Amino acid sequence: MNRRDFLSAAMLAGGAMVLPRAVASGDADPAMAAILRAAQQQREAAIQRIRDWIALPSIAAENLNMPEGAQYMAELARAAGFDSASIVPTDGHAGVFATMDNGAERTLGIYFMYDVKQYDPAEWSSPPLEGRMVDKPGYGRAIVGRGAVNQKGPEATFLAALHAMRAAGVKPPVNIVLVAEGEEEIGSPHFSQVVQRPEVFAALKKAEGIFIPASWQNINGGVNVNLGSKGVVELELVASGERWGRGPKGDIHSSYKAMVDSPSWRLVQALHTLVSEDGNTPAIDGWFENVRPLSAREKALIAEAARAGNEAAQREQLGVARWIDDLPYREALERLASQPTVNIEGLVAGYTGPGGKTVLPGRAVAKLDLRLVPDQTRAEAEAKLRAHLDKRGFTDIETNVSGGYDPTETAEDSRLIRAQLAAYQAAGATAKLNPRLAGSWPGAVFTAPPLSLPAGHFGLGHGSGAHAPDEYYVVDSTNPKVAGITEATMGYVDILYQLARIS
Template sequence: MSIIQDRRTLLTGAAAATLFTPGLAFAQSGDVTPMRAAAEKGFDASVKRIQDWIALPSIAAENRDMEKGCEYMMALARDAGFQHVERIPTDGFPGVFATLDVGAKRTIGIYFMYDVKQFDPAEWSSPPLEARVVDKPGFGKVIVGRGAVNQKGPEATFLAALHAIRAAGKKPPVNIVLVCEGEEEIGSPNFRQIVTQPKVLAALKKCEGVVIPAGWQSPSNGGVSVNLGAKGVVEFELVASGAKWGKGPKTDIHSSEKARVDSPAWRLVSALATLVTPDGNTPAVDGYFEKVRPLTAREKELLAMAARQMSEADAKKAMGVDRWIDDLPWDKALERLASQPTINIEGLVSGYTGPGGKTILPGRAVAKIDTRLVPNQTKDDAVAKIRAHLDKRGFTDIELNVTGGYDPTETDESSRLIKAEIATYKKAGVPISVYPRLAGSWPGAVFTSAPVSLPAGQFGLGHGSGAHAPNEYYVIESTNPKVEGLVGATVGYIDFLYEIAAIK
């Protein structure tokens, strides 16, 4: 596959329609018409850019095409106009550092990931690497593929904004520092190594903040959330084995032997049961809540406003759930989502799991766990507490293997970054919820903590869904008048850059 394909410039009629209204910053900067026209003319090329990127699945968990993914990311950056593009090695898979210096007074940092989650093609309606354009009822034309919304679609849309600015004969209103990694989907274990490289750190120190592109408009009202932080995460495995325990079989044996041989699988189940309350909903690890910061009065106020602005029915429908924990009302469910740490079983594997039965007593059992962290918890403290909790209860033989993770983030509501996001969204005419904390996680703590110490968050118009799941999609031509397609989302990034340049 060639790194950058030829660009088609024919504009489809549906792509020409966009509801985006440029803001005051645009009026101050000059005529927006050439940039909008360039985004429209480049629509086909922008779609192909997403499709070509999806066709190269860099999967860190499988060590699949990681060097190719890094090279492709570098080529995409060069093609978008970054003058300096550099591969940054780590103890794991490499990252990319790039700069676009236009001599502007202000600089913005952009975070990309070039890796994606694993996939099982049998679960998809179309091959996950073909990135087919299909009609999705209620949404319009969408690209279906692994990485479509997480994160290649939104990231490629940001690159499309840079292409449109250049095609219109203009320069970006701010300098741009791009930092990319290939290990986000395994918990970013080496991302700090990239960011703390002296040249990368020096460039980031000049930034107003760092954003990760997103496409999260609500299909019901086109609304977006401006998040003032995100939960941290730790991903790890707990492993019980006869070899480590000294009891039970070292390999699988016939299940009739259970009458006289211990079971590592039941051993693991017993250990897991101690980590949470009997309903499975609250961490019960010794001392786990001692550093948890309660919600502030302002955070509670923001959550109450969000409860009035956001649709509970839409949230339940999107997840396929009928009830919240303890049948909580909507406002209390939002408070719990923002404020509570979690310990979750991602996967639980032991012995035979194929068709029919296979009467064995497994010699090994594995639980894949993630724990979400809130301020003022840290990854290292959480891991230490879980290890101590298990050891105190006699589970010293249970292996705890951390695969990745990072701390939670917090960003000041009065920072230029947040104010620019809100201003851009308002001028786009979309409803806004300022939300205390994203329940999901991203490695923004690397930016918000020392030595970088910058505001960080998400920004973007458009819509997609299905991250980590089959049939992941990203809208490119929207039939929903409340949600932007690819062109509108592209222009949204352009306006955001102008807002960063102009915001007081």
Template sequence: MKTSRLVHRHLARQICAALASAILFAGSAVAVAAKSDRAAIEREVTRQHDASVKRLQDWIALPSIAAEHLNSREGAEYMAKLAREAGFQKVDILDTDGKPGVFATLDAGASKTVGLYFMYDVKQYDPAEWTSPPLEARIVDKPGVGKVLVGRGAVNQKGPESAFLAALHAIRDAGRKLPVNLVLVAEGEEEIGSPHIGQLVHRPEVEAALARTLGVFMPAASQSIEGGIMVSLGAKGVVELELVASGEKWGRGPAKDIHSSLKAMVDSPAWRLVKALDTLVSEDGNTIAIDNYPVAPPISAEEKAMIAAAIAERDEAVTKKQYGVSHWIDDLPFQAAYERLVSQPTINIEGLVGGYTGPGGKTVLPHRAVAKIDMRLVPGMTMDGAVAALKAHLVKRGYTDIEVNVSGGYDPTSSSAKARLIQAQVSVLKRDGLKPMLWPRNAGSYPGFVFTNPPLSLASGHFGLGHGSGAHAPDEYYLIESSNPAVRGYDGAVMSFVDYLYELAR
């Protein structure tokens, strides 16, 4: 019996050693295969470069502008076409009470599923303000940056999204299997505050598909012009609205534009609007003064540390030049200005419209004036709470006649730094020799709340190497060929998405 037990133990040890060797060999084989796969995919990315850039140029040539009701159906149909060409097997155009959206799924037979959020609408543009026609998507030399593609939607958001689609093309055409399944939700109303995003995401079939994902990300061009990169853990919320003063609603002032000489005896709706606006903020316009407005929580020590680490890699002078400013609010130091950017809600006047706005003067007393407003929200605040406080404030001060017309908006969004979606980003960037910095939240907004809030309660974020700038402004661009080795061009951005998908599959 004793001899038998010894023999059994010896055999067991041999079997364990053999299994360990087999596992180690298999792991090595997988590592080699992964390296081989990546090389094949990268060759395909290079081969398809011209076709991928042309795909982006063609997409930019069809602007979907929700604010102008331009090409909303056509934009959805084009997005659906791009998804099918990239390999999504099930692609549906979904109608809402506003603009249609797109829902698509790609079943690769993988064990993990990843969610995608795309937007295909773009901001309005005035061609006269551009040095290159905004729909031609020309590639031009930009000193200190490289060859860039200039066009409306180039970086916000068609450029990075096209790079992600190019990654899917390259993986497939290299004869490799996509390492994860994909669920895509794409909308055409982000630039007006995503008023119907819930009608897309919370449809039973869409919500069920998203619930199986490990999180949802939006392709982005996240590198600064110097090459630094931040991993954002969230974004501010936003409310878009108009405040309207009119003689008809007020019961004072004219019911139509009249001669300005009559101001001596007739009230002005334009001045009424200006006076109402002045009650919303402090004397310098930098602090919200609305009664009972939701209070933003104080910035945390952890968030301060994130900001300090991130801006240590930035050049304040370059940042000011990029924005065309010479001072921050209250002449704050660089770090304090960024702490304010991350932690403070805002009320911004996007535009004031009333009466005559053409060349020269026209002596009229306008019967109507409009202020286009956006309000940014931070965690702890809600869209409904902010709008309710604004309306109550105006009523309390006697401005019951001023219309508050909300066109869109949503709550802030946050994800944990420990989420798999976020940790995979950090891993990919570090492996690429970069130093990713965690960032508390973007100052801009996207409707990530619909993924991070119940019932889905998923992680959500942005990812992508590459660079671009000029979102919402003239000469918006996306980098194609970089003159700075630290900043990835178009093909480098495509490969970052390839690496991210494989990392998420681990």
């Protein structure tokens, strides 16, 4: 029995995943058998590792526990068997760089983030740092906590794979380079400084590709293999009476609106110019000049996804009744992959507490994210937004960019993508190629020259609620089509072998 068939048979025997094909007979691979036994024996330790990590939140936006988060990340890497793990300073929060030389022919890059989003405990059903175990209908037992799925659960599960191999006395079949940052949740403003360090760049240059651990299996066990991701610019627009020269410098009584200009309405008017009348299409001057249309291959992949997908389930999950312009599902998915967006994340001005407070605010803020598609760039987007506002007389509106990066693209025939597809097939998970993830991650630092590496996401298992209350990561799966933590651990083991042997 080859390694792929043994992995599938072991998972089937454990009852964690139902496989769509027969398993070949023969003797099991002794190395994989030893790794599986170790993963099973270390299961509780792997779960506790996630809970302990959740208990230490590093929140870049609040400058909370950032040095502690970097140090903890380095300690996790060392404990998993990396030869060295060093903290890399930047002009912002530090990154972490670790290497594992296994004397292998090929090298794999791994991207981690150790920071998490902010949280309001009042919105959670259990304390967000407790890591409480709860039942998730259709999936099984899950850890609930900030960072559970984004990204500490999947990342810790990848580390569990290295722990299992180490305990089994099996050397990974590829060398591994780990780069981690603490600013992903604020747009990775300094991550390029980590990657551009000579020793980091030299190590990554040897890699076949790089991926971020993920756990996106749906209730039917399916998963997407992303061939790219949208870029993003995160910023805030600020209107103030002081900078405008009109309206109050601070909040005043609202009765004066009859004779005093309002910075809040000034901001609303500026925002209105950025999009079409329905708010769905960017109207920034020149915004679509470099937007590349979908290729025929990309449209075909999206059409296949629409046929195989569950539109009703996706609508229910998102809490929406219809798509933009009442589009059919296929066209809505095409729009998701192909269209840049201007989104308002939040609006803040004056008093927002209970009841009323009759003020005319002296300052108003809109937090925006701009999603970018090939061939747009972050620099282009920032420049065009500023020029658009200035042309319409909004020179006083501040544009404070906090972070962002360009879109990513990875070739379908790269070794990384083919290894992912092979690993999913070995685990009995239906994998679909997705032209572009609508979300964003700082993969452009890897995919763009001079590194030009294939990059993406990989991982079995399920979790949800990233950035939201009650974020969770499934560790004990009761769904025969979805991996629990041990099966996800073995999935990471298998992709190392897939990458090592694929031609």
